[in-house]
Amino acid sequence: MPKNLKQLSHTPLRLTGGHRLCPGCGEPIVVRQVLMATDDPVIAASCTGCLEVSTTIFPYTAWNIPWIHIAFENAAATIAGIEAMYKAHKARAAKGTPLPDYIDPDADYKFVAFAGDGGTYDIGFQSLSGATERGHQFLYVCLNNEAYMNTGIQRSSATPMGGHTTTSPAGSVIPGKQQHQKDLTACMAAHDMPYVAQSIPGRWRDLTRKAEKAFAIDGPTFINVLTPCPLGWRLAPEMTPEISQLAADTCMWPLYEVEDGQWKLTYKPKEKKPIEEYLEPQGRFRHLFRDEKGAEMRQKMQEWADYKWNQLLERCGEQ
Amino acid sequence: MPEVKPMEGNQAVAEAMRQINPDAVAAYPITPSTEIVQTFAQFVADGEVDTNFVAVESEHSAMSACTAAAAAGGRVMNVTSANGLALMWEILYITASLRQPVILTVVNRALSGNINIHCDHSDTMGARDAGWIQLYGENVQEAYDNLIQAVVIGEREDVRLPVMSCLDGFLVSHSYELLQVEDDEAVQEFIGPYQPRYPLLDIENPITMGPLDLWDFYFEHKRDQWEAYGPAKQAIIEVGQAFGEEFGRPYGLMEKYHLDDADFVVMAMSSMAGTAKDAVETLREDGVKAGLLKLRAFRPFPSEEIVATLQNAAAVAICDRAASFGAETGPLYAETIAALYSAGMQIPCCNYIYGLGGRQVTPEEIVGIYRDLERIAAEGQPSQPLQFLGVRG
Numbered sequence: 001m002p003k004n005l006k007q008l009s010h011t012p013l014r015l016t017g018g019h020r021l022c023p024g025c026g027e028p029i030v031v032r033q034v035l036m037a038t039d040d041p042v043i044a045a046s047c048t049g050c051l052e053v054s055t056t057i058f059p060y061t062a063w064n065i066p067w068i069h070i071a072f073e074n075a076a077a078t079i080a081g082i083e084a085m086y087k088a089h090k091a092r093a094a095k096g097t098p099l100p101d102y103i104d105p106d107a108d109y110k111f112v113a114f115a116g117d118g119g120t121y122d123i124g125f126q127s128l129s130g131a132t133e134r135g136h137q138f139l140y141v142c143l144n145n146e147a148y149m150n151t152g153i154q155r156s157s158a159t160p161m162g163g164h165t166t167t168s169p170a171g172s173v174i175p176g177k178q179q180h181q182k183d184l185t186a187c188m189a190a191h192d193m194p195y196v197a198q199s200i201p202g203r204w205r206d207l208t209r210k211a212e213k214a215f216a217i218d219g220p221t222f223i224n225v226l227t228p229c230p231l232g233w234r235l236a237p238e239m240t241p242e243i244s245q246l247a248a249d250t251c252m253w254p255l256y257e258v259e260d261g262q263w264k265l266t267y268k269p270k271e272k273k274p275i276e277e278y279l280e281p282q283g284r285f286r287h288l289f290r291d292e293k294g295a296e297m298r299q300k301m302q303e304w305a306d307y308k309w310n311q312l313l314e315r316c317g318e319q
Numbered sequence: 320m321p322e323v324k325p326m327e328g329n330q331a332v333a334e335a336m337r338q339i340n341p342d343a344v345a346a347y348p349i350t351p352s353t354e355i356v357q358t359f360a361q362f363v364a365d366g367e368v369d370t371n372f373v374a375v376e377s378e379h380s381a382m383s384a385c386t387a388a389a390a391a392g393g394r395v396m397n398v399t400s401a402n403g404l405a406l407m408w409e410i411l412y413i414t415a416s417l418r419q420p421v422i423l424t425v426v427n428r429a430l431s432g433n434i435n436i437h438c439d440h441s442d443t444m445g446a447r448d449a450g451w452i453q454l455y456g457e458n459v460q461e462a463y464d465n466l467i468q469a470v471v472i473g474e475r476e477d478v479r480l481p482v483m484s485c486l487d488g489f490l491v492s493h494s495y496e497l498l499q500v501e502d503d504e505a506v507q508e509f510i511g512p513y514q515p516r517y518p519l520l521d522i523e524n525p526i527t528m529g530p531l532d533l534w535d536f537y538f539e540h541k542r543d544q545w546e547a548y549g550p551a552k553q554a555i556i557e558v559g560q561a562f563g564e565e566f567g568r569p570y571g572l573m574e575k576y577h578l579d580d581a582d583f584v585v586m587a588m589s590s591m592a593g594t595a596k597d598a599v600e601t602l603r604e605d606g607v608k609a610g611l612l613k614l615r616a617f618r619p620f621p622s623e624e625i626v627a628t629l630q631n632a633a634a635v636a637i638c639d640r641a642a643s644f645g646a647e648t649g650p651l652y653a654e655t656i657a658a659l660y661s662a663g664m665q666i667p668c669c670n671y672i673y674g675l676g677g678r679q680v681t682p683e684e685i686v687g688i689y690r691d692l693e694r695i696a697a698e699g700q701p702s703q704p705l706q707f708l709g710v711r712g
Contacts, residue, residue, distance in 0.1 A: 063527050067525070068387060077379070085520065086391060088369070102521035104522060126377060
């Protein structure tokens with residue numbers, strides 16, 4: 001049974017307040033929702049990024065669970081190493097060697113990696129692909145804020161077309177990023193892993209339910225969460241949940257899951273909104289509303305969103 | 320019963336790994352160390368070890384997974400060479416900084432480019448500042464013995480550092496020699512059980528590992544790390560003695576070959592030391608007071624002990640199997656003369672860079688080095704402080 005809101009609210013905080021993430025940052029919202037979804041012991045790994053630098057400034061930490069950061073491009077290899085050691089001890093115990101006294105023999109340990117889109121789509125993609133293929137038991141959560149926010153808003157392969165970043169700036173000749181984002185969730189589904197999903201922080205039930213499913217699986221699972229960044233998106237901090245909902249309503253970021261190869265929409269907007277409703281509140285797309293070139297860009301983006309939405313509907317058997 | 324059998328260096332390393340029976344190995348194959356990974360994978364497949372073997376997709380992930388697995392709480396080993404070590408580079412520093420005693424066998428091989436699969440020490444010399452203990456073995460037996468000792472050295476409470484056990488690619492890794500293989504039980508008894516510090520799997524005592532560490536604490540943490548290398552040196556000495564008492568083959572920071580009365584000293588590491596021993600024997604028959612200082616521990620660098628050993632030498636030739644581009648000498652030379660100078664010693668020294676990319680070194684060439692030393696001692700200083708041994712053009 002999925003936890004209801006009351007049960008979720010009574011779950012002890014595994015990432016406490018007092019961290020130094022920005023007001024309105026989507027990351028701690030996502031991390032808390034994910035970690036609320038299980039009562040089992042959880043060990044977390046993070047790649048280098050905002051979450052890591054803002055929650056662990058020595059000698060302070062916001063983590064109430066064991067947590068490790070090694071480097072930027074290896075969150076998946078890191079969590080795989082921890083899981084491998086757990087499995088090694090369990091396997092030895094099955095052959096009669098006592099478990100180390102610090103491991104609870106009755107508990108079912110969970111392993112989760114939190115990484116940004118830089119550490120997932122780009123520099124850490126190989127590590128994620130490898131760990132997934134090897135079948136380690138972990139939940140990998142991509143805190144996808146669609147650019148390298150920790151280093152100051154540079155483009156990633158998750159940045160949508162038209163997005164202004166400091167390395168895909170909107171200029172007088174080039175209006176922001178020229179390429180569509182990589183469809184990483186589909187890439188991960190193509191690994192034939194047992195569970196893949198997309199979610200947002202603005203629909204807590206969607207995300208916690210997906211995390212619950214993922215944690216229950218003894219294998220690699222992946223949830224790609226669109227995680228608004230008020231600083232990088234030039235967005236009012238209080239709009240974080242709302243803008244993520246608009247991403248779902250415009251089908252710029254559809255909510256779905258792929259469970260054992262079965263694609264399924266988990267949210268279908270009653271009325272598919274035009275992408276402008278999602279773009280307009282965000283300063284990173286402001287230049288697209290200034291001139292004809294911007295309108296052309298918006299047209300391309302709408303066509304892409306439509307194409308990807310129809311592709312998804314087809315995969316989900318909705319067409 | 321211990322038995323003596325012919326084995327290649329790679330097989331000997333794999334055999335030691337089987338006897339150590341680590342909790343986890345995450346490794347990626349690369350010439351000339353591939354055979355170790357293959358042999359160990361077969362041990363896993365045949366149930367001869369309990370190890371969780373993770374066949375990762377790169378050396379970067381190998382060292383990342385090893386570091387994390389060690390942090391989780393358990394004994395972890397890894398194997399690589401050359402470019403594989405280079406790909407681990409970033410993580411090597413982190414393994415040491417997190418004080419995780421991961422044990423890495425490096426089968427030394429030239430770094431690209433151009434690509435070359437044969438022996439030199441450019442790979443591990445490049446990693447010399449990463450914070451790992453480095454032991455260099457001369458032959459198959461030492462590769463085996465060093466790996467077993469590495470576990471004990473790295474895991475000691477006052478050390479807690481990762482260890483590289485190095486052997487020469489092809490020259491040792493693919494050479495058959497007679498190896499004394501100790502009993503499995505004796506090896507297990509010598510290494511003892513693993514005692515983790517702050518394991519991540521300790522759910523009741525959660526720790527944050529690898530945090531953001533800024534100007535206000537990072538420096539102190541680095542100084543604390545610096546202080547571990549003194550105990551590390553002591554651990555190499557004590558574990559080497561204990562190994563000698565248990566198995567009859569004592570080890571230390573270095574091997575002194577005919578050094579007691581030596582006027583002319585060659586200083587070298589790894590397999591070249593074996594060749595140099597032949598040269599020393601030849602010269603001794605001719606009445607030349609030749610000696611060899613074979614350095615076993617390059618990190619921590621035993622300055623004090625080197626100074627004490629060389630104090631009566633008339634001239635010293637320091638042999639580097641690596642070039643430090645842009646520097647005026649090889650790394651072993653630079654560190655040795657720094658130690659001598661700091662101790663106020665003015666022994667004439669010269670530097671030979673040799674054997675890059677697997678270039679053969681012959682006993683005759685080493686005899687030639689001793690002849691150079693006789694001249695240097697007579698003249699008071701070398702006419703050529705740096706020479707490339709056996710290079711054309």
